[in-house]
Amino acid sequence: MIRFLPPLLLVACNAADPTAPLTDGEKPPVARPGECYVRTGEDAATDDDSDVIWFEVPCALQDRDPVFIAQVQRALAVRDFYDGPVDGLYGSDTKAAVAGFQRTGGFDNETLSMDAAKALGLIALGRDGV
Numbered sequence: 824m825i826r827f828l829p830p831l832l833l834v835a836c837n838a839a840d841p842t843a844p845l846t847d848g849e850k851p852p853v854a855r856p857g858e859c860y861v862r863t864g865e866d867a868a869t870d871d872d873s874d875v876i877w878f879e880v881p882c883a884l885q886d887r888d889p890v891f892i893a894q895v896q897r898a899l900a901v902r903d904f905y906d907g908p909v910d911g912l913y914g915s916d917t918k919a920a921v922a923g924f925q926r927t928g929g930f931d932n933e934t935l936s937m938d939a940a941k942a943l944g945l946i947a948l949g950r951d952g953v
Contacts, residue, residue, distance in 0.1 A: 859885045861934050879937035881946060887913060891945070895935060898943040899924055
C-alpha cells in the first residue's frame with residue numbers, strides 16, 4: 824500500500840528488508856506485513872527518483888497512533904529534545920524534536936526512523952540487538 828503525505832513524503836507500508844536505507848531512486852522492497860517505509864527527497868511527490876532516500880519507520884507513526892506519538896514525545900522530553908505538551912499529535916514541535924534527535928545520529932529528517940525509535944527505546948530490539 825502506498826500513500827502520499829505532504830510535504831514531499833511517500834509512505835510504503837508492509838515493505839521488506841529494514842537493514843539499510845535505499846538511495847538513488849531505488850524502489851521499496853516487496854511488501855511484508857508489519858513493516859513501513861517512507862521516501863523523502865526533493866522530488867518525492869513526483870516520479871523523479873533522484874536524491875530519494877527510503878527508510879523504515881514505525882507503522883504506528885505512519886498510522887498517527889496518538890499513544891505511540893505520546894511515547895515519542897515523552898522519550899524526547901526526557902532527553903531534552905522536546906518541551907511541548909504530551910498530546911499525542913505529530914505537530915511541528917514534535918517534528919522539530921525528532922529532527923534534532925536524529926540529527927545527532929547523522930540523519931536530518933523530521934519523520935521518526937526505525938533506528939531512532941529503537942534508540943529512544945520505543946521499539947524492541949531483536950535477539951541480535953538490531
